[in-house]
Amino acid sequence: MDKKEFAFDRINYILLAIGMAIVIVGFLLMSGAGSTESAYNPDIFSDRRIKLAPFVCLVGFVSMIYAVVRRPKDKEVEL
Secondary structure, eight states, X not given: OOOOOOSSOHHHHHHHHHHHHHHHHHHHHHOOXXXXXXXXXXXXXXXXXXXXXXXXXXXXXXXXXXXHHOOOOOOOOOO
16 A cells, blocks of 8 residues: 655654744733723833744744745655
């Protein structure tokens, strides 16, 4: 029985899942309580939300792009 050739191998899917998890962590770092009309919350301008979280998301998106572009190693074909 012949195996179908897929564009991705197992490593590509693992790297894609890791990248997605990193992006989710970045979005969780951005979340938090906001300011309302009656109360100002200075935490919306914290370094975690302004600098760290977008950088973590960027790293996650770049790793996802690498996972998609990465070419699986060729396997030797036996006849």
